[in-house]
Amino acid sequence: MSDIETSTVSEEGFTSTSQIGDFSLTVDALGEDGPDPNSVLVADYASCFLPAFRVGGQQRGHEDLGQVQIDAEADLDDDDDLTAIRFDIHVEADVDDETLADIVERAEGICHVHSALREGLRADITAHADAF
Incomplete structure (x- = not known):
């Protein structure tokens, strides 16, 4: 099964x-009539990474990050194949840059989509605290 x-x-x-x-x-x-497959993949990646980011925050003692938003961008080559993905993560909580980097690293280990993608096509991630 x-x-x-x-x-x-x-x-x-x-x-x-x-x-x-x-x-x-x-x-x-x-x-x-709906989103294209590459857009769905990028949105799916962000939708998986966001809860992984929250878990990473909990592991670092940040139980309440408040609102978290991922703005995702992706680049396509001439054959419409994905060549790059970028996440810009905005976090309501006031978290220092070192902690944000640690949360991102933890989320990368938790997110199943991140693990499934080839290494060359993993998101380039920037996180921003106190964003809202």
Whole structure:
């Protein structure tokens, strides 16, 4: 038995709908009827990294980081393959730069998407405290 099972269907064109448990996700290679696959990957990466960042904060004694926001950017080559991903993390709490760097390092070890991506395509991360 697999740990994760999904089903993805395309009736026509370049739009597909994936069933993931009780959830549906529409992805469109052209970005017209839904986000394109690369955008979904970048958003998925950020969505995984954010809770990992919170856990990293808890491990460093910061139980309440307040609001945390990841602004993600990515670069594509001429074949539309991802070549770079950058995270700009904004943290409401007033945390010093050394602690932020430690939280980021801990989050990198926790985030499953970070672990799954090839090393050359991991996010270049900048974190900002007291951001809101």
